Amino acid sequence: xxxxxxxxxxxxxxxxPVATMMKTAWGWPAAESVHFIGLCLLVGAIFLFDLRLIxxxxxxxxGALHRLIPWGLAGFAMTAGSGILFVLTEPDQYVYxxxxxxxxxxxxxxxxNASAFYVTSYRKATAPGAPDxxxxxxxxxxxxxxxLWIGVIVAGRLITFHRPFPCGPEGPGFLAQCLPNYYR
Amino acid sequence: LNAFFxxxxxxxxSTWVRESTSAFAFPAILSAHAIGMGLAAGxxxxxxxxxxxxxxxxxxxxxxxxxxVMWIGVWLNTASGLLLLIGxxxxxxxxxxxxxxxxxxxxxMWLYVLMTRxxxxxxxxAGSDSRPxxxxxxxxxxxxxxxAPAARFLGAASLACWAGAVxxxxxxxxxxxxxxxxx
Numbered sequence: 604x605x606x607x608x609x610x611x612x613x614x615x616x617x618x619x620p621v622a623t624m625m626k627t628a629w630g631w632p633a634a635e636s637v638h639f640i641g642l643c644l645l646v647g648a649i650f651l652f653d654l655r656l657i658x659x660x661x662x663x664x665x666g667a668l669h670r671l672i673p674w675g676l677a678g679f680a681m682t683a684g685s686g687i688l689f690v691l692t693e694p695d696q697y698v699y700x701x702x703x704x705x706x707x708x709x710x711x712x713x714x715x716n717a718s719a720f721y722v723t724s725y726r727k728a729t730a731p732g733a734p735d736x737x738x739x740x741x742x743x744x745x746x747x748x749x750x751l752w753i754g755v756i757v758a759g760r761l762i763t764f765h766r767p768f769p770c771g772p773e774g775p776g777f778l779a780q781c782l783p784n785y786y787r
Numbered sequence: 788l789n790a791f792f793x794x795x796x797x798x799x800x801s802t803w804v805r806e807s808t809s810a811f812a813f814p815a816i817l818s819a820h821a822i823g824m825g826l827a828a829g830x831x832x833x834x835x836x837x838x839x840x841x842x843x844x845x846x847x848x849x850x851x852x853x854x855x856v857m858w859i860g861v862w863l864n865t866a867s868g869l870l871l872l873i874g875x876x877x878x879x880x881x882x883x884x885x886x887x888x889x890x891x892x893x894x895x896m897w898l899y900v901l902m903t904r905x906x907x908x909x910x911x912x913a914g915s916d917s918r919p920x921x922x923x924x925x926x927x928x929x930x931x932x933x934x935a936p937a938a939r940f941l942g943a944a945s946l947a948c949w950a951g952a953v954x955x956x957x958x959x960x961x962x963x964x965x966x967x968x969x970x
Contacts, residue, residue, distance in 0.1 A: 645825070647831075
């Protein structure tokens with residue numbers, strides 16, 4: 604596993620034009636802003652849809668609110684696109700980082716969970732004349748989805764607290780103590 | 788003001804926010820701040836997107852049901868934001884970008900009130916979807932104020948405002964020229 608991680612870091616580190624762009628004064632902050640705006644879109648679409656499945660705002664037809672999902676996918680594209688830039692720029696900060704591992708695990712599981720919704724419940728829940736109440740399975744999937752995405756956000760925030768470099772070998776450091784010196 | 792920063796940064800709470808190695812200190816506060824941001828800006832974005840004319844079969848006034856989610860986000864971020872401010876008062880209060888961020892949030896909340904008024908004044912959307920057999924796209928949007936230019940402008944302004952608030956919030960980590968009063 605460690606060998607694989609080292610290979611991964613070396614492979615990602617070859618994307619030097621990306622790193623050059625990201626290490627300009629505005630590169631990293633701009634990508635982070637895109638990452639967080641994408642997060643808001645993703646939450647705005649996916650959380651609200653999940654809450655609707657659970658039973659909030661029952662007078663909105665499930666199929667009607669599903670039209671928000673493409674906006675959530677756009678938000679995800681923003682987070683994924685900017686996220687890849689982070690990993691390509693500082694691969695060792697992510698590949699060796701347990702918080703990042705959990706984030707990816709939660710994300711992939713959330714994707715599978717969403718697929719389960721489309722396979723099992725989407726038609727039933729959005730058919731013309733479908734009842735206001737979502738099928739029980741869809742509700743369970745929605746609760747799992749909310750939990751996983753909260754997990755993704757929390758794990759994502761925790762990435763900052765594990766920095767093998769440049770904060771030194773003393774272990775996790777706080778954002779404010781590590782970043783300004785490094786990116787200046 | 789510097790004396791105030793010195794005093795505040797020496798308090799137990801401020802020191803705890805900065806230096807505690809507990810997962811419930813800085814990491815939890817930052818996580819709460821990110822989740823609250825998603826909830827507050829996310830619900831605003833959903834309403835704004837509807838006002839722009841997308842998701843036309845969503846009855847605009849029913850989006851008000853998510854108001855509580857928005858307010859949970861706002862209070863979560865007020866609380867976590869205050870803790871971050873107590874931890875690093877010099878860092879935030881000596882940075883002009885911090886005041887820009889707060890202003891954008893204030894404008895965003897004002898736009899939220901206006902958007903809420905807009906969707907609640909909308910009576911064309913609420914009942915029309917329950918009419919059986921009527922599946923015309925854009926039904927509720929067409930009959931309602933939610934497709935009016937004013938509504939579209941509100942939606943666009945809200946999206947821009949929250950994007951600005953999020954961006955300036957992120958920039959706080961890079962634009963601070965002082966971190967602590969003693970530095």
